[in-house]
Amino acid sequence: MSPHPLGRPDYARLLESARRTLERRNAELGGRATVPAPTDAECAAVSGLLGSDHLPGAKSIVVSLDRLDTSVRRATGQGLIEILETIGPPLRRPRDEEGERRRLREEILAPARDSPLNDADWYRTWLERISGNGTVTKLVNRGDTDRLCRAVRILEVVDARTDTAPPLPLPSLAATATGDTKALEHRTPLATLVLSALAERTGLPRTDTAEATRALWEAHGVVGDDLASRVLVLGLPAEGAGLGEWLTDAAARGVPFQVTLHQLVTLPITVTAPVVFVCENPAVLRRAADGLGAACAPLLCTEGWPSAAFHRLAAAIRAGGGRLRYHGDFDAAGIAMARYAIDRHGASPWRMSAADYTAHVDDAFPALTGAGPTPWDPELARAMTRHGRAVHEESVDDDLLRDLVRDPAPALPAPEDAT
Structure with a gap:
């Protein structure tokens, strides 16, 4: 296709100004096109197109779009809008x-x-x-x-x-x-x-x-994978062939047991424990296993964000008449998980009060980035904001283990030397 006769450089600034005006007006004729400080070649080209005199050295060329449309239609058989869209790109019509x-x-x-x-x-x-x-x-x-x-x-x-x-x-x-x-x-x-x-x-x-x-x-x-979805369990006997027997045996031996979602679905269980404690960090359950063993109250560990396996086991506990007591980290994620466990499973907060937090907070602990609402104890959120420090479960596990003792219970081991 041969170039459009008005596609020459001498017309470029005139047509670009006309394009801007038309696009502001939603492609409706009206307004003006302006060429500031035109060259002699531009003056000659435009004057020839319009049939008027534009002397060399003119400070600017100003043409109404109605007149320009008439002139280009006479010269090419196309209106101004058709020419601009033929040369491209298509006109924008904002409205x-x-x-x-x-x-x-x-x-x-x-x-x-x-x-x-x-x-x-x-x-x-x-x-x-x-x-x-x-x-x-x-x-x-x-x-x-x-x-x-x-x-x-x-x-x-x-x-x-x-x-x-x-x-x-x-x-x-x-x-x-x-x-x-x-x-x-x-x-x-x-x-x-x-x-x-x-x-x-x-x-x-x-x-x-x-x-x-x-x-x-x-x-x-x-x-994504029912074998990868797991919950860590200690001291939770259950009824049911297979999984129920394994859990009961593990509880009697005081050893932790990893339960997968696949097991919970294929080997359904009945749980009759009246109270089951829940922690977030496996270090807490590990210390309970080492220190309490078979004398540990039923304890689940979410190992971070609760899994589908946890939710299914929590539902089985509630179906058997049990209730959950939940503890997590005093940080933004821990508070969010506690709030969700309370809302979804009717869990009770376990040592998740403002008093529990302030009794352990230390300026050496990690900085806290947000806390979120704590509807079970509004003062907790205020205390966390005021101190600006996270308190993780490992820092309060002595208190947690005291709650987990059930008779008969062995003596708790002394905390290991930090060295």
């Missing part, structure tokens, strides 16, 4: 683009607003957040009208699950909602969107680490 963005935004949000989940506070809060933080805007700009709809379908499946439902493999969930078993792999755009909603639903912090991601999925019964 039309904004209208299209609004239309796409409504198309993207409509299925989310129509979901039965819209009755839930956490879901509406999540929708408001992604509508206001640029997430939906990015989907609009990409013309991605499907991702939010797929995310909502996944959330509906997850929300309908119960604590006793069989674990749902992550690839199966992805395939059900999207037809792609890999759509919810770590850090995929869809997984990131769904996890932001699950964090809102549980109140757990949303970080991009593999551990926090696993915890959010498993908190909702969705697992």
